[in-house]
Amino acid sequence: MPAKHAIxxxxxxxxxxxxxxxxxxxxxxxxxxxxxxxxxxLAHAWGEYFLRQKYLPGTGVEPEEEMDGExxxxxxxxxxxxxxxxxxxxxxxxxxxxSVEQRLDFSPWVPKGFGTGDAVIVSDGTIEIMDLKYGxxxxxxxxxxxxxxxxxxxxxxxxxxxxxxxxxxxxIVQPRLNNLDKDTLTxxxxxxxxxxxxxxxxxxxxxxxHRKAGPHCRFxxxxxxxxxxxxxxxxxxxxxxxxxxxxxxxxxIILKAGDIKKYLTDISDYxxxxxxxxxxxxPGLKVVEGRSVRKISDEGKAADVLKLNGYNDIYKPxxxxxxxxxxxxxxxxxxxxxxxxxxxxxKGKPTLVPASDRRPxxxxxxxxxxxx
Ligand code: SF4
Numbered sequence: 001m002p003a004k005h006a007i008x009x010x011x012x013x014x015x016x017x018x019x020x021x022x023x024x025x026x027x028x029x030x031x032x033x034x035x036x037x038x039x040x041x042l043a044h045a046w047g048e049y050f051l052r053q054k055y056l057p058g059t060g061v062e063p064e065e066e067m068d069g070e071x072x073x074x075x076x077x078x079x080x081x082x083x084x085x086x087x088x089x090x091x092x093x094x095x096x097x098x099s100v101e102q103r104l105d106f107s108p109w110v111p112k113g114f115g116t117g118d119a120v121i122v123s124d125g126t127i128e129i130m131d132l133k134y135g136x137x138x139x140x141x142x143x144x145x146x147x148x149x150x151x152x153x154x155x156x157x158x159x160x161x162x163x164x165x166x167x168x169x170x171x172i173v174q175p176r177l178n179n180l181d182k183d184t185l186t187x188x189x190x191x192x193x194x195x196x197x198x199x200x201x202x203x204x205x206x207x208x209x210h211r212k213a214g215p216h217c218r219f220x221x222x223x224x225x226x227x228x229x230x231x232x233x234x235x236x237x238x239x240x241x242x243x244x245x246x247x248x249x250x251x252x253i254i255l256k257a258g259d260i261k262k263y264l265t266d267i268s269d270y271x272x273x274x275x276x277x278x279x280x281x282x283p284g285l286k287v288v289e290g291r292s293v294r295k296i297s298d299e300g301k302a303a304d305v306l307k308l309n310g311y312n313d314i315y316k317p318x319x320x321x322x323x324x325x326x327x328x329x330x331x332x333x334x335x336x337x338x339x340x341x342x343x344x345x346x347k348g349k350p351t352l353v354p355a356s357d358r359r360p361x362x363x364x365x366x367x368x369x370x371x372x
Contacts, residue, residue, distance in 0.1 A: 006114060008023055012219075013150055019210075021210070023205070055086065074175035075175075082098075082121070085121050096122065115150060128170070141172065213226070233263050
């Protein structure tokens with residue numbers, strides 16, 4: 001069934017701004033439910049509940065589903081980040097106003113555009129929009145973030161007649177990456193960005209413009225069949241390859257390697273699902289049964305038989321769960337506190353990453369500076 005949410009949503013704005021026809025094309029495709037989306041929804045529900053309890057008592061409903069340790073810690077990080085802004089405004093003698101899960105209408109710029117501000121704090125001359133990101137797969141920054149800017153336009157539009165404010169502050173709160181990132185614009189700067197986005201939104205709304213691939217394709221629902229994305233990712237490997245690759249070509253392949261690997265997995269999954277679920281025949285391909293691994297169907301019975309026949313050394317020693325699983329159980333901070341004496345972090349292997357990566361450059365222990 002086609003999606004029911006806004007065609008030009010704020011969360012997909014980086015995509016439809018860069019590739020305007022993607023919005024209409026995506027709206028005809030089915031949403032795929034994901035465990036990550038369900039986790040994010042639960043974290044937001046708990047964040048909303050705690051903020052309401054603290055600042056808007058009597059207005060919230062406790063979510064029915066419990067949180068694990070990791071989520072509980074992440075929600076605390078978010079609630080603390082919001083509270084810090086609110087309390088700092090109060091300490092300055094201002095009279096801040098907070099709204100949670102606030103509907104923000106940015107339709108004056110984007111046709112039928114609306115979104116939800118997780119926490120919006122209006123204070124003396126400034127409005128702050130705080131957006132909780134529960135995911136940890138991709139670091140999200142506030143600077144030049146079109147989703148936050150659309151929320152900011154919506155917040156300005158919603159509150160401009162009640163609270164005169166000059167600046168908008170936009171914050172990403174991404175607890176599982178320990179990321180609290182902020183950007184500030186004056187209202188005129190925000191509005192001038194709004195003029196630019198309005199043109200792009202009109203193109204996207206009408207399904208005009210040209211497809212353009214880039215990092216924004218990562219979550220596009222059209223990616224499985226998009227030829228523009230395929231050319232963008234694979235041309236460096238197949239299209240432009242001269243007899244000997246240039247340094248630029250090698251660097252381009254490495255820069256895109258993660259996206260290329262993901263693309264190859266996605267397109268294989270897509271083709272397999274079509275073949276199995278819809279009986280689609282792909283030229284030159286067929287579906288076979290994959291390699292299967294033998295399994296013991298009844299461990300108790302197997303153990304009894306082995307012991308009866310004199311084999312007693314049949315159990316593995318007890319092993320700890322992985323660090324990721326234990327962190328999920330206890331919460332990252334509590335786990336870190338409890339395990340501080342027993343966790344070691346060996347030096348990582350050298351890895352090629354984009355020059356813009358925040359990590360400092362690798363220095364080899366083997367480097368002999370006596371030769372300098
Ligand atoms: S996958 Fe294709 S349609 Fe989707 S954003 Fe990328 S280029 Fe546009």
